[in-house]
Amino acid sequence: MSLYDNIRELTFFLRVTEESSFSAAARSLDVDPSTISKVVQRMEDRLGVRLFHRTSRTLRLTHEGERFQAAVLKVVSAIEEAEESLNPSLNEIDGVLRIGSTAGFARLWLTPLMPGFCASHPKLKVELVASQTPLNLAEQQLDLAFYSGMVPDSSLVARRMTTVHWRIFGSPEYLKRHGTPRTPEDLDGHQCLNFLPGSFRSQWPLNDGHDVRSFTPSGPVAATDGDVLCQLAVAGMGLVRLVDARARADVESQRLLSVLDEFRAPGDPVYAVYQNRRYLSSRVRAFLDYFSEHVPAD
Numbered sequence: 275m276s277l278y279d280n281i282r283e284l285t286f287f288l289r290v291t292e293e294s295s296f297s298a299a300a301r302s303l304d305v306d307p308s309t310i311s312k313v314v315q316r317m318e319d320r321l322g323v324r325l326f327h328r329t330s331r332t333l334r335l336t337h338e339g340e341r342f343q344a345a346v347l348k349v350v351s352a353i354e355e356a357e358e359s360l361n362p363s364l365n366e367i368d369g370v371l372r373i374g375s376t377a378g379f380a381r382l383w384l385t386p387l388m389p390g391f392c393a394s395h396p397k398l399k400v401e402l403v404a405s406q407t408p409l410n411l412a413e414q415q416l417d418l419a420f421y422s423g424m425v426p427d428s429s430l431v432a433r434r435m436t437t438v439h440w441r442i443f444g445s446p447e448y449l450k451r452h453g454t455p456r457t458p459e460d461l462d463g464h465q466c467l468n469f470l471p472g473s474f475r476s477q478w479p480l481n482d483g484h485d486v487r488s489f490t491p492s493g494p495v496a497a498t499d500g501d502v503l504c505q506l507a508v509a510g511m512g513l514v515r516l517v518d519a520r521a522r523a524d525v526e527s528q529r530l531l532s533v534l535d536e537f538r539a540p541g542d543p544v545y546a547v548y549q550n551r552r553y554l555s556s557r558v559r560a561f562l563d564y565f566s567e568h569v570p571a572d
Contacts, residue, residue, distance in 0.1 A: 282313075283313055283316070283317055284346050284349070285303075286299065286303065286310055286313045286314065287313075287314065287317060287325070287342075287343075287346065288343070288346060288347075288350070289302060289303055289310075290310060290314060290326070290333070291335060291339075291343055291415065292415065294332075294333050294334065295333060296310045296311050296314075296333065314326065321338075321342070323336070323338040323339075323342075324336050324338065324339070325338065325339035325342060326339055334413070335412065335413070340412040340413070343412060344412060344549050347549065348549075351554065351555045366395075366397060367395045367397065367398050367556050367557055367560055368395075368397035368398055369397075369398060369399070369557060370398075370399045370400075370401060370557075371398060371399070371400050371401070371417050371557040371558065371561060372400075372401045372403060372414075372415055372416045372417050373400065373401070373402055373403065373416065373417065373418055373419070373420070373561070374402075374403040374404075374405065374409040374411070374414060374416040374418070374419035374420070375402070375403075375404060375405075375409075375419060375420040376404065376405065376406060376420075376422075377404040377405070377406065377499070378499070378500050378501070378517070378520065379420055379422065379544075380402050380404045381501075382517065382519045382520060383420075383436070383519070383544075383569060384402060384420075385402070387564065387565065387568055387569075388400065390564070390568070391560075391561065391564050394560075394564070395560060398557060398560075400561075403416060406498055409421075411430065411547070411548070411549060412549075417548065417555065417557060417558050418546050418547060418548040418558050418561070418562070419546075419547050419548075420435070420544060420545070420546055420547070421544070421545050421547055422438055422542045422543070422544050422545075423474065423542045423543070425545050425547055430547045430548065430549065431547065431548050431549070432545040432546070432547050433545060433546045433547075433548075433562065434543050434544070434545055434571075435544050435545065435546050435562070435565055435566065435569065435571070436543075436544045436565075436569050436570060436571055436572070437541040437542065437543055437544065437571070437572045438517050438518075438519070438541055438542050438544055439517070439518045439538070439541040440515055440516065440517055440518070440538070440539070440541070440542070441515070441516065441518055441521070441532045441535065441538060442455075442478070442513055442514070442515050442532065442533050442534050443504075443507055443513065443514055443515075443516060443521050443524075443525070443530040443531065443532055443533070444507060444512070444513045444514070444530065444531060444533055445507060445508055445509070445510045445529060445530055445531070446528065446529075446531060447510040448465075448507075448510045448511070448512065448513070449531060449533070451510075452464060452465070454533055455513070455533055455534055456534075457482075457534075457537070458480040458482055458487065458489055458534065458537055461478070461489055461491045461513070462491075464491070464493075464512065464513050465493040465494055465511065465512035465513070466478075466491035466492060466493040466512050466513045466514070466515075467493050467494075467495055467496070467497075467503045467506050467507055467511060467512045467513065467514040468490075468491060468492065468493060468496050468503070468514075468515070469496065469497065469498065469500075469503070470496045470497065470498055471490075471496070473498070475500075475515075476490060476496075477489070477490055478490070478491060478515050479539040480534065480537040480538070480539055481537050481538065481539050481540075482537065483537075486539045486540075491513070493511075493512045493513075494511060494512065495511060495512075500516055500517065500520050501520070503516065504516055504520055504521060504524065504530075507530060508524055508529045508530060513533065541572070546562055546565070
């Protein structure tokens with residue numbers, strides 16, 4: 275097979291993964307859907323594996339397809355790097371950058387960066403994928419994702435970017451009615467607003483002076499979203515454990531007060547996760563550099 279044919283096949287394959295549809299890929303490439311289907315079938319026959327799970331309604335990559343996609347993207351990234359190294363005019367970054375994170379992290383850390391970052395790269399389109407469930411870079415076609423705490427997939431590259439710090443807060447009205455807790459054990463006598471059971475955030479780690487212990491307080495309301503819990507705490511419904519950045523405006527306006535500060539546990543590291551360190555696209559590199567310049571490491 276000629277190099278041209280190889281490149282053509284890989285182009286078709288990547289477009290199908292982007293569109294999740296043979297017909298949509300065919301339209302974007304201005305070819306017949308049957309051409310796309312035949313090319314993919316020929317690739318599968320030659321490689322001896324199925325690249326896609328096909329049903330009447332869905333099209334998604336198989337495990338082998340995900341591995342092949344990752345390898346192809348490395349080749350594409352290497353070509354981009356080669357071109358950029360030879361032609362300074364190509365340093366103007368374009369294309370699409372897909373970033374995944376939780377909705378809360380996107381609101382507090384990513385969206386504030388967007389105006390400046392997009393102004394610096396006007397030809398680049400950013401797609402923010404916010405999810406409360408674990409992210410899969412290959413399945414969701416993400417260029418990078420942000421994780422707090424443990425990184426779920428050890429095969430990915432994880433670069434530490436910043437640290438999130440948590441505190442326990444209560445409204446002045448609530449603390450006036452119920453008193454201010456002085457030790458972690460005092461939480462048992464308080465109404466606490468918490469994340470739903472099963473979430474790692476439903477555990478409240480506190481340092482009792484000897485080691486870090488986890489508490490699982492309960493109260494009248496549990497939720498999946500920190501903004502909801504913050505609003506309930508401002509309304510005086512109980513104590514809440516939140517990231518500093520989420521509660522900052524309410525603390526500055528004295529709608530919330532922090533408690534048990536001397537028992538705070540160390541912060542959670544935040545990692546940027548991506549597929550391959552060596553073949554990092556210029557889009558990902560640009561955003562990671564911009565993030566590091568504008569967000570403190572600790």
